[in-house]
Amino acid sequence: MTPAPAAMPAITIRNVNKSFGNATVIRxxxxxxxxxxxxxxxxxxxxxxxxxFNLISGFITPTSxxxxxxxxxxxxxxxYQINRRGLSRSFQVTNVFANMSVWENVRCAVLWATGHRYAxxxxxxxxxxxxxxxxxILEDIGLxxxxxxxxxxxxxxxxxxxxxxxxxxxxxxxxxxxxxxxxMSHAETERAVxxxxxxxEGRTLVIVEHDMSVVFGLADRISVLVYGQIIASxxxxxxxxxxxxxxxxxxxxxx
Amino acid sequence: xxxxxxxxxxxxxxxxxxVRFYGMWIAVAVxxxxxxxxxxxxxxxxxxxxxxxxxxxxMSYNILLGQTGMLSFGHAVYYGLGGFLxxxxxxxxxxxxxxxxxxxxxxxxxxxxxxxxxxxxxxxxRRSGTxxxxxxxxxxxxxxxxxxxxxxxxGGEAGITTxxxxxxHIFGWSFGPQIQIYYMVAxxxxxxxxxxxxxxRTPLGRMCNAVRDNPERVQFVGYDPHVIRYMAFCFxxxxxxxxxxxxxxxxxxANSAYLGAAQSGTALFxxxxxxxxxxxxxxxxxxxxxxxxxxxxxxxxVWQLYFGLIFISVVVFAPGxxxxxxxxxxxxxRAGMLLSVLKAYLVALVPTAxxxxxxxxxxxxxxxxxxxxxxxxxxxxxGMSLNSASPTVWLLSVGLVLAGYAIAHRTWAxxxxxxxxxxxxxxxxxxxx
Numbered sequence: 001m002t003p004a005p006a007a008m009p010a011i012t013i014r015n016v017n018k019s020f021g022n023a024t025v026i027r028x029x030x031x032x033x034x035x036x037x038x039x040x041x042x043x044x045x046x047x048x049x050x051x052x053f054n055l056i057s058g059f060i061t062p063t064s065x066x067x068x069x070x071x072x073x074x075x076x077x078x079x080y081q082i083n084r085r086g087l088s089r090s091f092q093v094t095n096v097f098a099n100m101s102v103w104e105n106v107r108c109a110v111l112w113a114t115g116h117r118y119a120x121x122x123x124x125x126x127x128x129x130x131x132x133x134x135x136x137i138l139e140d141i142g143l144x145x146x147x148x149x150x151x152x153x154x155x156x157x158x159x160x161x162x163x164x165x166x167x168x169x170x171x172x173x174x175x176x177x178x179x180x181x182x183x184m185s186h187a188e189t190e191r192a193v194x195x196x197x198x199x200x201e202g203r204t205l206v207i208v209e210h211d212m213s214v215v216f217g218l219a220d221r222i223s224v225l226v227y228g229q230i231i232a233s234x235x236x237x238x239x240x241x242x243x244x245x246x247x248x249x250x251x252x253x254x255x
Numbered sequence: 256x257x258x259x260x261x262x263x264x265x266x267x268x269x270x271x272x273x274v275r276f277y278g279m280w281i282a283v284a285v286x287x288x289x290x291x292x293x294x295x296x297x298x299x300x301x302x303x304x305x306x307x308x309x310x311x312x313x314m315s316y317n318i319l320l321g322q323t324g325m326l327s328f329g330h331a332v333y334y335g336l337g338g339f340l341x342x343x344x345x346x347x348x349x350x351x352x353x354x355x356x357x358x359x360x361x362x363x364x365x366x367x368x369x370x371x372x373x374x375x376x377x378x379x380x381r382r383s384g385t386x387x388x389x390x391x392x393x394x395x396x397x398x399x400x401x402x403x404x405x406x407x408x409x410g411g412e413a414g415i416t417t418x419x420x421x422x423x424h425i426f427g428w429s430f431g432p433q434i435q436i437y438y439m440v441a442x443x444x445x446x447x448x449x450x451x452x453x454x455x456r457t458p459l460g461r462m463c464n465a466v467r468d469n470p471e472r473v474q475f476v477g478y479d480p481h482v483i484r485y486m487a488f489c490f491x492x493x494x495x496x497x498x499x500x501x502x503x504x505x506x507x508x509a510n511s512a513y514l515g516a517a518q519s520g521t522a523l524f525x526x527x528x529x530x531x532x533x534x535x536x537x538x539x540x541x542x543x544x545x546x547x548x549x550x551x552x553x554x555x556x557v558w559q560l561y562f563g564l565i566f567i568s569v570v571v572f573a574p575g576x577x578x579x580x581x582x583x584x585x586x587x588x589r590a591g592m593l594l595s596v597l598k599a600y601l602v603a604l605v606p607t608a609x610x611x612x613x614x615x616x617x618x619x620x621x622x623x624x625x626x627x628x629x630x631x632x633x634x635x636x637x638g639m640s641l642n643s644a645s646p647t648v649w650l651l652s653v654g655l656v657l658a659g660y661a662i663a664h665r666t667w668a669x670x671x672x673x674x675x676x677x678x679x680x681x682x683x684x685x686x687x688x
Contacts, residue, residue, distance in 0.1 A: 057475065079474040089475055097468040108465045111458050112477030118486060120459040125269070127458075170476055 007034040008070065010174050010204040011056060011087075016065030016075070018051060018228075025051050026228040029065070033174075038205040040215045043225035044248075049208045050092060052225065053178050056206075057089040058082040069174065084112065088172035092179045092208075094159045096166065098152030102143050105151050105162060107134045109169035133169070140199060141165040157188045164195060174204045181211055193218060216240075224248070280449060287441040291434055300433040302549060307437075307444035308501045309545045313525035313537035314451050315494030320523070321531035322455065323487040324467030325380070326388045329395025330495055330522050335514030336371050336398070337364030337496030338503040339409060342417045345504070349421035356425035358439050361500035368496020372489045380484035383470060387484075395519060402511035414510025417503070430504075440501055447497055452534060454490060463487050495522075524562065528569050530576025539578045557622050561615075589686050592677035599673035603666035606659050612637070613655025620648060 011033040018026040025048050033039045041049050054060045056067055058079040067075040074082050097105050107124070110133045116122060124130070138144040141161040146154065151162060164180055180196060181189040193214055196205070209215050215222060216236045223233040224245050232242045239245055291300060312334055319325040344363040348355050379390040402409040409415070420431045428435050454460045462483050465473050470480040503509045512518060521544065529540020544562075551558035573580045587596050616636060620643040623634050632644040641648050 078479070080477055080479045083475055083477045091472075095469065095472050097465050097472065099468050100464055104461060104464070108462060108473075109476040111462065116458040118459050118462070118478075118482060120454060120457045120486070120490070122458060123453075123456050124458050124461050125456060166472075166476065 007036060009033065009068070010035040010037075010070060011206065012068040012071070013052075013056070014066050014068070016055060016062045016067060018048075018055060018060065019063050024228065026055065026062075028229060029225075031223055031230055031233070033204060033206055034221075035070075035204050036202070037220040038200065038207070038218055040219035040222045041206065041208050041225055042210075042212075042215055042222060047225045048228040049225055050178060051228075053089055053176050053206075053208060056082075057087065057176060083170065083172065086172045087174040087176070088167050088170055089176035090163045090167040090178055090180060092182060094156075094163050096151040096159060096162055099150055101148050102151055102154065102162060103134060103138065103147040106137050106165050106169050109166040110134050110137070113170040137165050137169045141195060157184060157192075160184065160192065161195065164192075164199065168199045172203075175200050175206070177205065177207045177209075179208055179210060181209065181214055189214060280445070284445060287445060288438075290441075291437060297433055300437045302546065304433065304437050304440045304501075304505050305549075306542050306545045307440040308498050308505065309521070309525060309541040310444055310538050311447045311501070312495055312498035312522050313529065313541040313544075314448060315491045315498060316522035317526045317531055317537040318451065318454070318463070318487055318491040318494070320526055321533075321536065322460065322467065323383075323463040323484060324470075325383050325484060325487070327391040327491075327519070328388055328516065328523075329391035329393075329398075329519055330491065331514050331516070331518035332375070332395050332398045333368035333372055333492035333495040334499035334502070334518060334522075335402075335509070335511075337368040337499030338509040338513045339415065339499075340364060340367035340496075341500035341503040342415050342509045343408075345417045345419060345422060346415075348423070349418065352423075354423045357419055357422045357428075357430045357504065358425070358442070360422070360504060361443055361497045364496040364498075364500020364503065365493050366496065368499065369489055369493040372492025376485050376488040376492070380488050381481055383466075383480075383484060392516075395514070395516060399511055399514040399516070402514055409511060410509075412511070414508050416508045419504050419507055436505055440505070443497060443501055447494055448538070451490075451494060455534060459483070459486055524566060528566060528576055530578035530580075530582075532575055533578045533582060536576050536578040540576060543577060555619065555622075556627065557618065560618065586681045586686055587674075587677045590677055590681035590684055592673075592680055596670075596673050596677055599666075599670040603663060603670050606662035606666055608659075609655050610659025610663050613652045613657075613659055616641070616648070616652035617656065619643070620652065 009032045011031070013029050013031040016026055016029040017024065029048075029052065031041075031052075041052065043049055051060070055062055055075070058074065058077050058081070062075050065075070066073050069082065069085055069087055072085070074085065074087070097108060100108070107130060110130050111117070111124075114127070114130050114133065116124075116127060116130065135144065138147055141164060143154075143158060143161060143165065146158065151159065154162060160180060160183075164177065167177065168175060177196065181192045184192060189211060196207070197218065207215075207218065209218075219236060221234060222236055222239045223230050224239065224242075225231075226248045231248055232239060232245050234242070290303060294300075294303070312330075315333075316327070316330045319327050319330070341360050341364040345357075345360055347353075348360075375394055379387055379394065403411060419436075420429045422430070430436060430439065455463075462473065462478055465476075465478075466480045466483045466487075473480045473483070499509075499513065502513070525540035525544040526537040527540065528544055529538065530536030547565075548558065548562070551561055555561070569576060575583070584593070584596070587593050619634050619636060620641075623630065623632070623643040632642050633640050634643050635641075
C-alpha cells in the first residue's frame with residue numbers, strides 16, 4: 001500500500017537540533033512522514049531514535065528547528081496538546097498505570113477523546129460510548145479476559161499489548177511506537193506485528209524497531225538514523241540496496 | 256488468549272450494583288440515627304461529633320494523598336480558614352438576624368476552603384512529590400503565623416468565639432444540646448462521604464488515580480496533570496472547609512491551632528493509619544485515631560509518643576493501613592484458611608503482648624522518673640500500683656521486652672509461614688494474590 005504521490009505530510013521535521021549540555025544528540029534532523037504510510041526509523045544504539053520520538057511527542061523541546069503535524073507547528077507544545085491534535089506514542093519501557101486495572105488503563109486513554117475531559121459530574125461507569133470503545137480496544141489487544149487484573153501484574157507480552165492499546169485507544173491518527181516488540185519471543189513478535197498492522201490500519205504509523213524482519217515486513221518507507229542525522233530514507237528495497245546504509249548500519253547482515 | 260465466548264463487556268450488573276450502593280448508604284444512615292439511642296451520654300455524643308468531623312477532614316486529605324498521590328503537610332490551612340470564616344459568618348448572621356439556620360453554616364466553611372485552595376493551589380500543584388510537599392508546608396507556616404499577626408480577623412492567641420444558638424432556629428432546634436449537633440455533624444458526614452465517593456467514580460476521579468500512578472503517561476493520553484492536581488486540590492480544600500466549619504460550630508471557637516502543623520498532622524495520621532489505598536481507609540483511621548487520642552490522653556501524659564510509635568509501626572509493618580490489613584484477609588477467608596491463620600495469630604499474641612507491655616512499662620517509669628518526678632514514685636498500670644523507683648520494676652520491664660521479643664520473634668516467623676501457606680492455597684484456587 002504505497003501512498004499516492006500527492007499524499008500530505010503527517011509529520012515534518014525541519015532542521016531540528018537537540019543538545020543536552022555539551023552533547024549534541026540530534027544534528028540537523030530532517031524527516032517527512034506522509035499521511036497513511038507506515039514509516040520505520042532504524043539505526044544503531046545511541047543514534048537518537050528515542051530522542052526523536054521524545055521531540056515529536058513534546059516530551060522534550062528542540063534546541064532549534066521546528067516540527068510540524070499536518071503542517072501546523074507543534075514543537076514547543078506540551079505533550080498533552082500534541083496528543084489532543086491527534087498524535088499518540090508508546091514507550092520503549094512499558095509505561096502504564098500499574099495499580100489500576102487493565103480496563104481502567106485503557107479507559108483513561110479513551111476519556112479525553114470521547115470529550116469527558118475533567119468532568120466531575122458524570123459517573124464514569126455510565127458512559128456507554130466510553131465503555132464500548134474500551135471493550136473494543138481490549139478485545140483488539142486480546143486482554144478482555146484480563147480486564148480486572150492490575151496492569152502491574154500482567155505478563156511482559158500482555159503489558160506490551162496494553163501499551164499499544166493505550167497508545168491507539170484515543171483514536172489519534174498518527175501513532176508512534178517505540179520498539180513495540182523489544183524482548184519478545186518470535187511467536188509473540190509475530191502476534192504483535194499482526195496487532196500493530198490491524199490497529200494502525202488507515203492511520204499513519206512511525207515505528208522504531210530493531211528487529212529487521214519486523215521493519216522490512218511492516219514498513220512502507222524506512223529512514224536510517226545515525227549519529228542524530230537521517231542518512232537515507234526510502235522504500236525497503238531502496239534501503240536494502242543503499243551502500244551508505246550497508247556501510248553505516250546493516251553491515252554484512254544485509255548483504 | 257482472546258477467549259471472547261464469555262459475555263464479558265458488561266460483567267457486573269449495573270442494577271445489582273445500584274441496589275447494593277444505595278442499600279449500603281441507607282444502612283449507614285440508620286446506624287447514624289440509632290447511635291445516640293445506644294450511647295446517649297454527653298461524652299459519647301461529643302466523641303461521635305469529633306469523629307464525624309475527623310472523618311470528613313481525613314477523607315478530604317486522602318483526595319490528595321491516596322487518590323492523587325500528593326503528600327501535603329498543610330491541609331489544615333483549608334480546614335482552619337473554613338472554621339474562621341464559619342465563625343465570622345455565624346456572628347454576622349446572628350447580628351443581622353438573617354433567616355439562615357445553623358446547618359447551612361458548614362457551607363460557608365466549604366466555600367472558604369474552596370476559595371483559598373483556588374487561590375493558593377495553582378502554583379503548589381505544578382509539581383507533585385517533594386516540591387509540592389515543601390510548598391504546602393511553607394504555605395501552612397505562612398498562614399498559621401499570619402493568624403497571630405492579623406488580630407482583627409483571627410483574634411490572636413485567644414481566637415474568635417461565637418454563640419451557635421443565636422442563629423435562626425429551624426424546626427425549633429436551638430442547636431444548644433450536643434445531640435442536635437451530633438445529628439447535624441452526622442448528616443454532613445454522610446453527605447460529604449457520599450459526595451467524595453461519587454467523586455472517585457467520575458472521569459476526574461479516575462484521572463486523579465492515573466496521575467498518582469504515572470503522571471508522565473497521563474500527558475500522552477491528552478491530560479494536563481497540573482490541571483488534574485489543581486482540581487483535586489480544590490475539592491480537598493472544599494471538603495476540608497466543611498470539616499473546619501463543623502468544628503467551629505462544635506467548639507464555638509476558632510483559634511490559630513486550627514491552621515497549624517499539628518492539625519495537618521491529624522489528617523495525615525488518620526488517613527495513613529487507616530489506609531490511603533482504600534476509600535474506607537481514612538474513615539477507619541479517623542475513628543481509630545480520634546477515639547484513641549481521647550482514651551490515651553486520659554491514661555497517660557505521653558500519649559503522643561504512643562501515637563508516634565503506632566504511626567511508625569503502621570508505616571513499617573502495614574503500609575496499607577488498618578483497612579489494607581483487613582482487606583488482605585479477604586483472600587485468606589476465600590481460600591478457607593482463616594482458622595489456621597487465626598491460630599498463628601493467637602500463638603503470636605501472648606509473647607507479643609508481653610513485649611509491648613514491657614515496652615509500655617519502660618516508657619511509663621522513665622517518664623515518671625524524669626518528667627513527672629513530683630507525682631511520687633508509684634504509677635498505676637494494668638490495675639496495679641508499681642513503684643517506678645524500684646529496681647525490680649525496671650528489671651521486670653527490661654525482662655518482658657527482651658524475653659517477649661526473643662519468643663515473639665519466632666512466633667512471627669510462624670505467622671508468616673501460615674500466611675504463605677494460605678496465600679499459596681488461595682493462588683491454587685484461582686484467587687489473585
